[in-house]
Amino acid sequence: MSYTTPSGTDHHSETPTMIAASKVNGTKVCNAAGESLGSIHDVMLDKQSGHVTYAVMSFGGFLGIGEKYHPLPWRQLTYSEAYDAYVVNLDKRVLENAPSYGTADVPDWSIYGHDIDEYYGSRQPPLM
Amino acid sequence: MSYTTPSGTDHHSETPTMIAASKVNGTKVCNAAGESLGSIHDVMLDKQSGHVTYAVMSFGGFLGIGEKYHPLPWRQLTYSEAYDAYVVNLDKRVLENAPSYGTADVPDWSIYGHDIDEYYGSRQPPLM
Numbered sequence: 001m002s003y004t005t006p007s008g009t010d011h012h013s014e015t016p017t018m019i020a021a022s023k024v025n026g027t028k029v030c031n032a033a034g035e036s037l038g039s040i041h042d043v044m045l046d047k048q049s050g051h052v053t054y055a056v057m058s059f060g061g062f063l064g065i066g067e068k069y070h071p072l073p074w075r076q077l078t079y080s081e082a083y084d085a086y087v088v089n090l091d092k093r094v095l096e097n098a099p100s101y102g103t104a105d106v107p108d109w110s111i112y113g114h115d116i117d118e119y120y121g122s123r124q125p126p127l128m
Numbered sequence: 129m130s131y132t133t134p135s136g137t138d139h140h141s142e143t144p145t146m147i148a149a150s151k152v153n154g155t156k157v158c159n160a161a162g163e164s165l166g167s168i169h170d171v172m173l174d175k176q177s178g179h180v181t182y183a184v185m186s187f188g189g190f191l192g193i194g195e196k197y198h199p200l201p202w203r204q205l206t207y208s209e210a211y212d213a214y215v216v217n218l219d220k221r222v223l224e225n226a227p228s229y230g231t232a233d234v235p236d237w238s239i240y241g242h243d244i245d246e247y248y249g250s251r252q253p254p255l256m
Contacts (some may be wrong), residue, residue, distance in 0.1 A: 013170070018181055021149035021171045042141070043149045043173075050180035052173065053146055063139040074178040109143040120225040 013104075013108045024080070025058055028085035029077070029107070037088060041069055044109075054116065058103075059095075062103075071112070073120050135189075144209075149173075155207070156213035157185055165216060165223070169197055172237070182244065183214070196228045199240070201248050212249075 013020035019027075023041060030035045037121040041058035045051065054071040090094075099115045101107045141148035147155075150173060157165045169186035173179065182199040205214040216223075227243045229235045 015241075017175055018172045018237060018241070019175055020184075021173055021180075022153060024173060025150060035241045043178075045149055045152060045171075045180065047147055047207040048147055050205075051173075052149075052178035052180075056148075077178075079175040109146060113146070115145075 008014075015021075019057070028083070029088055030080075030083055030085045032087055032089050034085075036085075037092075038070075043074070044071070051063050057088075059100075067103050069103065070095060070098055070100045071116050071121065073116065076120060153215070157216055158208075158211055158213045159220075160215055160217050162211050162213075164213075165220075166198075168214065171202070172199070180239070185216075188227075195231050197231065198223060198226055198228045199244050200226075201244065203246060 013023040019123055024040055025042055027040045029039055031037055038057050038059040041056045043052045044054040044056065046053050052074040055074050057070045059068050059073055072088065076090065077089055078089070079085075080087045095120060098119055099112065101112075141151040146244055152168055155168045159165055165182055166185050166187040169184045171180045172182040172184065174181050180202040183202050183205055185198045187196050187198060196251055198214065204216055204218065206217070207213075208215045226247055227240065229240075
């Protein structure tokens with residue numbers, strides 16, 4: 001019984017509908033116009049449900065303040081096959097003022113998650 | 129605004145309810161009796177919904193056939209804080225006969241996922 005594919009496509013870690021978590025990390029993030037915003041540093045999973053709760057975005061430099069991690073509710077991200085990236089339909093100013101932490105910081109998620117939910121809570125998720 | 133915590137706890141990648149995908153990979157997997165079965169090699173995410181569809185388990189040697197990857201529907205895994213591991217309430221013989229692939233193989237998930245769903249489809253998920 002063989003499940004291998006003759007093509008060179010990376011079916012090991014990605015299909016048209018699925019992607020390995022290890023491959024999500026590093027995926028580009030852009031805005032609706034396709035402009036690069038950063039990349040996915042890691043994704044936070046709910047242990048029990050197995051649902052991605054937050055995508056931790058890494059913004060390197062474009063804000064002029066060095067690399068920072070900006071956690072976003074997963075529902076704010078829409079995967080775009082055209083861009084081969086996750087699209088975040090948010091204004092840069094919204095992201096600039098959003099909760100974030102430095103790469104050397106250790107966030108306390110027990111309070112941090114609440115702040116993220118509150119910050120983005122009133123915004124409508126992008127259409128799927 | 130500080131989100132850091134004074135404790136030495138790794139809040140960066142894990143909380144009581146959440147865990148970073150990068151940390152799930154490598155987490156132990158055991159049966160209901162707490163016996164080690166292997167570990168999580170990777171998790172496959174649905175790009176659109178952000179839900180973990182399959183947990184790819186790595187079985188190293190206990191079957192006597194070298195390391196193999198056994199994808200399991202995520203609903204078959206229950207996280208146990210007591211064991212600090214994911215518990216799979218399945219008989220070893222069920223796992224032995226389940227779809228798997230070698231570490232050097234490249235599975236074609238477009239057909240493979242269907243086989244996994246079919247194999248485990250008739251079994252009841254563990255109680256949450």
